Amino acid sequence: MSPLDRKLLRDLWRIKGQATAIGAVIAVGVLLLVMMSGLITSLDETRRAYYERYRLADIFAPVKRAPQHLLAELAAIPGVNTVEGRITGHALINLPGLDIPLRAQAVSTPDFHTPRLNDFYLSAGRAPSRERLDEVMLLKGFAEAHGLQPGAVLDVTMNGARHTLRIVGLAQAPEFLYTTAPGELMSDDARYAVIWMNTQSLAAAYDLDGAFNEALLSIGRDSQPQEILNAVDRLLDPYGGFGAYGLEDHTSNRFISEEIAGLRATGSAVPPIFLAVAAFLLYIVVSRMVEAERGQIGLIKAFGYTNLETGLHYFKLILAIAAGGAIVGCLLGILAGRALVDVYLLYFKFPFLIFQLEPGSFITGFTVSVGAASAGGLLVLRRVFRLTPASAMQPPAPPHYKQLGKMARSIQSALDQPSRMVVRRLTRQPGRMAGAIAGIAAGMGLSVAMVGIMSGFNEAIDLTFNVVDQSDLSVTFNEPLSTTSLGNLRNIPGVMDAQSIRTVSAVLRYGRNRHLGAISGLPPNSRLYRAVDRSMGTIHLPTGGIILAEPLARILNARVGDVLTIAVRESRRPTLEVPVAGIAQTLLGAPAYMDLDSLNRALGEPNRMSGAYLRIDSAQQSTVYRTLKDMPTVAGVSLKRDARNALQEQMDMGAGAMRYIMLAVAGIITFGIVYNAARIAYAERARDLASLSVIGFTRSEVAFVLLGELAVVTLVALPAGSVLGYYLSFAVAAGFSTDLYQIPAQVPAAGYGAAALAVLAAASLSGWLVKRDIDGSDIVSALKARE
């Protein structure tokens, strides 16, 4: 090893504290990059392979009842590769010990062949046999949540009739990667099931002998999806088609696509911030080192080393820190990615999900960290190379201090000498001080933004379940009922209030933008479920317009007054032209609201409701549940408490888990910046401080001169960081928000306090570490040091 390389190693060891702090900042940036791109690749690739292997359909076409021979006509549409007809239906599972029935979807499997499309993955037991009509396969997640095994018996209500069925197998399928009950957004294994049965059994249960109620189609790569969708709709219309839709509108696929898109957005926005901070830190540290080593640089050049050789020596130092950080970041990124993959498996039911490394992220991580780090370093080296060896070996001229103006002088006269030293140094090098303040403010800003996000998640839950939805439970009916049935619900003992709702599935279009969603019709003066504006006031629903939730307005790019084209996908499937009458605040989903009577009129079905919101007396809840369970018109019951818990859990463990990682990262960065600022200040002043000791200053007085400076810098950085954090929180909130939920960017007053405390704690710890060095320093050797 060459002597310069040995010098490099020993220099690195000498600045190990700072090198570690900078390396850590680089590491977290690379960690996020590797973890996120790995997660994106894993989810994306696994999804693609899963869809392909189990032949997920490209087009889904639900219909009321279509004869089998229509399948041949569907197959004849140009561009269509494969067609499969099947039967699906709503079902209720009555589990012993549970007062409310659990909702399920029943899906048929072909009696004589394996499914040509939408195959299933059998994870235990076997598929139902052709001869036995009472055999079912159950969705694995639901079975595990209730401890159900093959061999167990299920009590299932289908089409109003109760059946006793035997579980013979547990299965998963690509179309049920993410399962939610209709009308709900949050996945909850325990509350929604899928059961697979023989076509013959389901045909009998739903009166669909010789018919199907859902067609699945796969199409060629080069085909025109929209033309095929139109052709399918034309064929199915006479049989009560509900409107064919593509895989992109399939609920399960939409959720995972959203998640991947969200990861992609965060992954491309956040790591660069960390790497930029690291580059800034390296710039400060290397510029300080080069300044301190100008004598050695001059000497090396005096011996006849070229600028290139000398520069390479310092560049290697930068490279070692940056590459070290990047390697650690890659390793931690792999570990974090592996851990998070398991969390994703809780929500996205892949039969297997292995964390796959994205090799590109390694290269990007390395290139960006080394590039960012050396950019700062090269800037400094260039300055030194301009020096001739002779002047490089001279100690730098003492910084030039000036007497201040009259007013400043009168202020200064009130200060003692150590305080004057602090003040003069702060005012003498405004650039350097601004750099230190900017660094600490950046740390403070990151902390503020992250604390804001933490409370934003709680805000989202609070708005959804305490402000918008003030009911205790919601009921959905098999078929829309007359609003007069609301009286029956109100008469149930224990029901304190009941309110109707009509929800219809619809495609909303404005210009080129479209969204497949639902419209909720609410009665005037709706109490239990409200559309609210930004100030949480109830929005009055006008008779001739639609209220869009903010995210929906954003998707459609529609403003108040714009006229939407709404294709309703239920009952007579009318197409409506409705103006946007207002924008509602929502943090969950992308709903649209209309006045109940206006909606029913537009559908040509006056006084109908598809569900109801209830408020109940908690003392009598069992009675209410049992009564609802026995009502044949009830398709399902959702408890707000369950939905709230599911959301809370998903936000805590799913993508929301990321916010804890980010908070830790913000903490590391803040400490890294503050500690570096303190160390640099100390290194620059070691000799002055030793001189003070010689004159007779106590150690505390000496420490004051240095730490006073750090204190002033930190205190100035706090308000600057608060402002930065306020704006940063919008960017971070946007990164965390998805179509599924919006995280509001609002930092509570306590958030600023908490972030300030974190920065002050980091500053105190750094100050203490440096003070320890001051106390332990050898005055004589500090004085002898050439600079």
Place this chain on the structure above:
Amino acid sequence: MCQTGNKEPLKAFTTRGLTKVYGEGAAQVHALRGVDVEIPAGELVVLLGPSGSGKSTLLNILGGLDRASQGSVLFQEQNLAGMTDVELTRYRRDHVGFVFQFYNLMPSLTAYENIELVTEIAADPMSPARALELVGLGERGDSFPSQLSGGEQQRVAIARAVAKQPTVLFCDEPTGALDSTTGRAVLQVLKSVNETLGATVLIVTHAAATADMADRVIHFADGRIREVRVNRNKRDPQDIEW
């Protein structure tokens, strides 16, 4: 590389009208005000003068560490003033050794490694071990500068300077930070380098007694050469009155 059999001894350096101005405007400092000097190869030359008289500036310019503002510097027929940065670097690498008042050892390298730093890039170096022996520190190769006394550090610095077998050895106040006994020992080493390696040695000092060991003494004052004296009665460093 040293003297030849010619009547006229070979010149190591010849300068003409050498000036050096630092700073601008009112803050201008004239460090050299037209220096004409000839330094024969192989001699041990002492530059004497008070602080700020320009002797270190001349040394830096001759050593290729700095550039003159005006005038010419010939080193073996080559004009240093006309050299590019790359050529100056080459010149220092191939021909020049430096010894400084404050030793300027790399604190993070051992004595041996400090010498290796130079031998690694030199064309025809001696081994670091031999260089250390030459200064009487054969046993201290593994010591870091912080573990050496001032005199030992200066001897390592000299070993480092001579290890490349330089044509010229420049010493800027080599004994300035040392006590008299140690100082004499260091001067002894410089003398033996001059005699055994045949290198031209230039010593800048304000200790007038050092002049007694020189072949030639150049007196500096106010940026000009006051006097050049050839010393007929060279004394051994051991006999110099400090």
